[in-house]
Amino acid sequence: MSDNIMSGADIVIKALADQGVEVIFGYPGGAVLPLYDAIFKQNSIRHILVRHEQGAVHMAEGYARSTGKVGVVLVTSGPGATNAVTGLTDALMDSVPLICLTGQVPTHLIGNDAFQEADTTGITRPCTKHNYLVKHVDELSGVMHEAFEVAKSGRPGPVVIDLPKDVQFAESKYLSPEEISQRHYFDKVTGDSEKISEAIELIATAKKPIFYIGGGCINSGTAACKAIADLVRITGYPATTTLMGLGAIPSSSPQWLGMLGMHGTYEANLAMHGCDVMIAVGARFDDRVTGRIDAFSPNSKKIHIDIDPSSINKNVPVEIPIIGDVGEVLSQMLKIWDQKAPNVDSKALKKWWSEIDDWRAVNCLKYDQGHEPNDTIKPQYAIERLYELTKDKETFITTEVGQHQMWAAQFYKFEKPNHWMTSGGLGTMGYGLPSAIGVQVAHPKSLVIDIAGEGSTMMNIQELGTMAQYNLPVKVFIINNEWLGMVRQWQELLHGGRYAESYSAGLPDFIKLAESYGMTGMRATHPDEVDDVIRRMVDEPGPVIADIVVSKEENCFPMIPGGAAHNEILLGLNESQEQTQSEDGMVLV
Amino acid sequence: MTNDNIERHVLAVLVDNEPGVLARVVGLFSGRGYNIESLTVATVSEDDSASRINLVTSGTPMIIEQIKAQLERLVPVQKVNDLTEEGPHVENEFALIKIKNSGPERREALRIADIFRARVVDTAVESFVFSLTGSPEKIASFLDLMRNLGEVEIARSGVVAIKRGKKTVIET
Numbered sequence: 034m035s036d037n038i039m040s041g042a043d044i045v046i047k048a049l050a051d052q053g054v055e056v057i058f059g060y061p062g063g064a065v066l067p068l069y070d071a072i073f074k075q076n077s078i079r080h081i082l083v084r085h086e087q088g089a090v091h092m093a094e095g096y097a098r099s100t101g102k103v104g105v106v107l108v109t110s111g112p113g114a115t116n117a118v119t120g121l122t123d124a125l126m127d128s129v130p131l132i133c134l135t136g137q138v139p140t141h142l143i144g145n146d147a148f149q150e151a152d153t154t155g156i157t158r159p160c161t162k163h164n165y166l167v168k169h170v171d172e173l174s175g176v177m178h179e180a181f182e183v184a185k186s187g188r189p190g191p192v193v194i195d196l197p198k199d200v201q202f203a204e205s206k207y208l209s210p211e212e213i214s215q216r217h218y219f220d221k222v223t224g225d226s227e228k229i230s231e232a233i234e235l236i237a238t239a240k241k242p243i244f245y246i247g248g249g250c251i252n253s254g255t256a257a258c259k260a261i262a263d264l265v266r267i268t269g270y271p272a273t274t275t276l277m278g279l280g281a282i283p284s285s286s287p288q289w290l291g292m293l294g295m296h297g298t299y300e301a302n303l304a305m306h307g308c309d310v311m312i313a314v315g316a317r318f319d320d321r322v323t324g325r326i327d328a329f330s331p332n333s334k335k336i337h338i339d340i341d342p343s344s345i346n347k348n349v350p351v352e353i354p355i356i357g358d359v360g361e362v363l364s365q366m367l368k369i370w371d372q373k374a375p376n377v378d379s380k381a382l383k384k385w386w387s388e389i390d391d392w393r394a395v396n397c398l399k400y401d402q403g404h405e406p407n408d409t410i411k412p413q414y415a416i417e418r419l420y421e422l423t424k425d426k427e428t429f430i431t432t433e434v435g436q437h438q439m440w441a442a443q444f445y446k447f448e449k450p451n452h453w454m455t456s457g458g459l460g461t462m463g464y465g466l467p468s469a470i471g472v473q474v475a476h477p478k479s480l481v482i483d484i485a486g487e488g489s490t491m492m493n494i495q496e497l498g499t500m501a502q503y504n505l506p507v508k509v510f511i512i513n514n515e516w517l518g519m520v521r522q523w524q525e526l527l528h529g530g531r532y533a534e535s536y537s538a539g540l541p542d543f544i545k546l547a548e549s550y551g552m553t554g555m556r557a558t559h560p561d562e563v564d565d566v567i568r569r570m571v572d573e574p575g576p577v578i579a580d581i582v583v584s585k586e587e588n589c590f591p592m593i594p595g596g597a598a599h600n601e602i603l604l605g606l607n608e609s610q611e612q613t614q615s616e617d618g619m620v621l622v
Numbered sequence: 623m624t625n626d627n628i629e630r631h632v633l634a635v636l637v638d639n640e641p642g643v644l645a646r647v648v649g650l651f652s653g654r655g656y657n658i659e660s661l662t663v664a665t666v667s668e669d670d671s672a673s674r675i676n677l678v679t680s681g682t683p684m685i686i687e688q689i690k691a692q693l694e695r696l697v698p699v700q701k702v703n704d705l706t707e708e709g710p711h712v713e714n715e716f717a718l719i720k721i722k723n724s725g726p727e728r729r730e731a732l733r734i735a736d737i738f739r740a741r742v743v744d745t746a747v748e749s750f751v752f753s754l755t756g757s758p759e760k761i762a763s764f765l766d767l768m769r770n771l772g773e774v775e776i777a778r779s780g781v782v783a784i785k786r787g788k789k790t791v792i793e794t
Contacts, residue, residue, distance in 0.1 A: 158646060159653050163697040166641070183697055216638070343691035346684055 037207040041170045041200045042071035044207050045134065048177035050077045051209055054105050056096065056474055058089040062109025063149060064136025067201035081474060081503060084495035086113050088467035090120020094129045095471030098454050099429055101254060103130045103184050104471065110136040111149030115156065119461060121191045122160040126458025127277060128252055130189035132180055139199040140168055153195045162190030170200050174208035182215060188341040189252055224357035229365050232336045232353050237375035239310035241385045242270045248277025248457065249315020249339060250359050251450040257360030258282065258450045260367060261314055267370065268377060271389055273301035275316055277457045280447030290389065294322040295593050296439040299397035299602060300389055305330050306599035313337045315359040318348040328598030338362045397591045397604055398443055402560055409584035410560050412437060412512045416444040416484060419510060422567045428480045429472045431455065433465040433489030436518035436589045441484040463492030466509060470496060473505040480571060487513040487540055500576045501550040508570050509578045511543060514585045522588045526606065527619060543580040556580040595621035631686050631706040632713060632783045634791050635675040638698040639665050646696050647675060656681060656689050660780035672700065676782045703791040710786040716779040717761045719752045723772030731771045738764045
């Protein structure tokens with residue numbers, strides 16, 4: 034080990050340790066055996082053996098998003114790498130910092146259609162922030178450290194490092210992060226002060242303002258979340274958060290209008306539509322948020338704070354773009370606000386709040402839960418009870434994708450960032466279970482619940498094996514309606530009730546399935562059983578699958594149909610509204 | 623809202639000269655549905671560490687802004703210069719044109735080549751190869767004329783461009 038000469042595999046592990054990595058999620062195979070040998074010979078980094086490479090990436094995402102650290106994945110060549118692609122795309126869409134190490138056939142076999150060869154860098158180029166093929170061991174230390182910088186700096190994202198097997202065996206000198214010269218890659222962190230002054234001026238004179246807060250705020254860190262909460266409080270302005278932004282400001286704040294967008298609240302969407310000044314903070318004007326783009330918030334001037342210049346003016350033109358780290362820019366803004374102490378237009382604000390209060394009075398999330406013997410459990414009720422019975426604990430929530438995800442976003446309330454993990458951009462069914470495992474690995478003592486649908490759960494159900502192997506006490510809370518509920522809902526609303534292939538027969542008995550893995554299974558079929566099942570689930574020290582059998586026909590409202598504007602939001606389904614979507618809207622997903 | 627005026631822009635993109643960098647740039651354009659009208663690439667630094675991609679694209683002002691922002695996000699991209707926006711610049715293209723003909727058309731081809739200052743780089747009994755340098759428009763009009771005079775084969779380099787005056791792309 035003199036002069037730090039070591040094998041490529043040892044260089045990788047040493048670099049991971051120097052970057053503060055504590056855990057790797059992975060699956061071995063021929064092309065990564067030297068790396069696994071290196072893992073075997075050390076004790077500083079833990080390895081979690083997954084059941085499928087997609088699961089490994091979602092676990093690393095859950096780990097990263099609940100800790101703010103970089104998640105690390107290790108998979109083999111060929112199928113190992115291709116199985117990771119969905120997870121990588123998910124991480125790219127939701128800006129999650131990941132390092133994914135992939136094995137590769139030896140350099141002399143690359144391009145030969147060798148066994149378990151795939152063009153990993155070619156395949157992952159569009160679904161990573163950056164990727165590397167390390168063809169010589171002398172480049173390895175530099176690539177490893179640069180990859181971490183790329184993954185976590187600016188707008189975070191996944192980075193793939195493809196490692197041919199001969200490079201893992203070859204020897205070279207290990208270089209620490211300090212010995213590496215960084216290349217030109219960097220991001221603008223502080224905001225343009227002139228733009229910030231302009232923004233302050235506009236904010237201070239607003240009559241109908243709204244803060245629109247996205248996941249970028251959470252990515253920026255707890256300081257950014259505190260800063261935005263402060264700014265919201267000081268100004269007294271209303272605020273809404275995106276699906277990814279839930280928890281950025283405490284939901285107990287009376288100024289929080291709930292989530293906006295396709296299944297957002299009536300008050301949040303109408304406030305966005307009617308505002309005169311919009312302050313977008315780490316949000317990207319996604320189509321699920323804006324609805325019909327040419328009718329989106331037609332009368333407002335927009336301020337957009339984002340670290341990614343390509344997010345600015347992408348979908349919606351804004352008057353004042355501020356490129357920089359959200360946390361940094363907000364603290365600059367707070368400082369100026371303190372100095373200037375502007376007088377906000379309290380008379381106009383009062384009027385604005387009274388408009389908002391009228392919208393709030395609609396009570397758009399209301400549902401009727403009967404408690405008669407024949408009544409079934411409403412999914413909203415199950416999630417609302419889950420929230421009430423777990424809110425006093427340190428609870429982390431992950432979700433799958435579909436109706437249950439939207440109900441979870443509507444009914445589970447977050448006081449802090451990094452406690453809500455969901456697949457927002459890509460909408461990956463099967464995200465929640467492995468993601469919850471990653472969260473639990475990072476927070477072994479905390480309560481981690483995957484609010485799931487039975488359809489999505491089945492997409493990565495094999496990861497129950499990972500839960501069992503490491504005895505991770507994840508609680509899988511399945512909102513079971515036997516339907517692919519969101520598909521069914523769209524078929525009901527938009528396709529004349531022709532339910533093509535959206536019913537899953539042949540579901541497992543989730544209690545027996547849990548028991549077969551040595552876990553606890555439980556079930557609720559009547560509203561009066563819900564509290565008891567939740568209490569038993571939370572008290573159980575080991576992993577649990579709770580099968581909550583809910584009413585099958587429940588739809589998720591409010592809803593802005595595809596191609597509609599915010600003010601065309603539906604609160605429920607009247608018989609006259611069966612076909613509400615325009616032809617243009619029908620083609621939108 | 624969106625401006626529907628399609629504009630043509632010439633971009634000079636300085637990149638690290640490493641494997642896959644061109645694929646990243648081209649993949650970005652195809653993946654996001656942007657146009658590439660022409661693209662050339664060659665190393666330009668003394669130590670071969672940097673390459674320059676000369677790229678002609680078109681789109682609405684909002685799309686052009688997106689293209690530049692997306693290019694700048696790529697890790698091996700050092701700098702993106704929009705020559706169309708940054709002021710006067712020179713655009714040039716190089717073409718080799720083969721024409722198959724005989725008789726009076728052959729003489730006419732030579733006469734036109736002379737007017738365009740195209741050089742004859744190869745001659746055979748029934749063909750010429752001309753070499754021509756100039757703006758894309760000049761090459762296009764030369765080709766229009768040649769196509770009337772026989773069967774034509776064309777090899778074009780695509781546009782390369784540089785700013786006028788003493789400023790380099792590094793300095794702006």
